[in-house]
Amino acid sequence: MSAAVLQATERHAHARALLTSSLDSGDASHAYLFHGPRGVGKADAARAFAAALLADGARDPESAGDRAMRGSHPDLTWVTPSGAHEMLIEDIDVAVVRGATRTPMEGTKRVFVLERVDTMSEKVANKLLKTLEEPADYVHFILLTAQPERVLPTITSRCQSVRFDAVPVSVIAETLTTEGIEAERAASCAALSGGDFALARELAGDEGDAMRSEAGRIVGCALNGISGRERPWEGVLARAQAAGELEEQRVLAKLEADLEAFPKGREKTAAQKEGEQAAHRIARRVRSDSLDRSLRICALLLRDIAAAAGGAPDLILARDRAASVVKSAEGRKLAPLIDAAMAVEATRRQLRRNVAEELTLQALSFRLDRLLAGV
Secondary structure (H helix, E strand, O other), X not given: OHHHHHHHOOOOHHHHHHHHHHHHHOOOOOEEEEEOOOOOOHHHHHHHHHHHHHHOOOOOHHHHHHHHHHOOOOOEEEXXXXXXXXXXXXXXXXXXXXHHHOOOOOXXXXXXXXXXXXXXXXXXXXXXXXXXXXXXXXXXXXEEEOOHHXXXXXXXXXXXXXXXXXXXXXXXXXXXXXXXXXHHHHHHHHHHHOOOHHHHHHHHOHHHHHHXXXXXXXXXXXXXXXXXXHOOHHHHHHHHHHHHHHHHHHHHHHHHHHHOOOOOOHHHHHHHHHHHHHHHHHHHHHHHHHHHHHHHHHHHHHHHHHHHHOOOHHHOOOHHHHHHHHHHHOOOOHHHHHHHHHHHHHHHHHHOOOOOHHHHHHHHHHHHHHHHOOO
């Protein structure tokens, strides 16, 4: 399974050196914090590393590793936050805190992978802390985050840091080109992604076209002071809602299939209620993530227009739409464009909290109007 770790860390020298050394020495840390930009392969590396740990000492190492890679090993627990914007106590209470007290079912180790630990509140962190500080000898934790600065210090200090670097834009562009994307478009999507391979691929597809068009409409309406009449935020919100509803339907369909194994009674009713609530939270998270990506592209478009307005068109990221960016920048002052981009970033942060999404997007559009119309 070390071969899978090598493959998953091919572009990440720090992570490769640290993880392969841990496997070769047989002295793996009890807790790791995998950190780096979204879409660079942290989850793939975590699964490969967990598989290698579980294969070590197993009666049938190949089988143990294969099942861990497929997510079906009984000694591998993978936790995804179920809250719309945060990890909940129930995400870790039974699965992790109590689970870490149980001896391995098959081999010599148990591995717990926790995604998006930056969404862990202080209350959740305190619940996990003792387990993370003094785990049993057979327990290993792998924590994942794209925002290490938001992970509580009490958690960070108890983990070995494993850095995953952003994928070079040139590598992303080359990969997209080999996948059939026209070269200038591939280069633009790679530049806009900021090293996020998943976002680059999304931008290169039909969803990316819609996202960029919606961002362009928000900015275009603001530049002309017509957001109140045109309501450009509605397209962004509608697409995000559709994505959330689709994911909720998928989760509910799986829940329905899983419930067939339950006998009728309170246990089944409770499981159904809990599953429906989880599906709703997941839908909210998918919707929020969609809104966040759209606003990120909106901020980058404003950044491109600012670059052109400041006399630096060579710094435009969206080279495939450079002509329209330069046209939008004609006669524009630099400072309001920068202020507008900062307003979009502030709204992204605001949407990570439980706020009314439509009202927040509407308020942003009106603020952009005030900043940009006629300036």
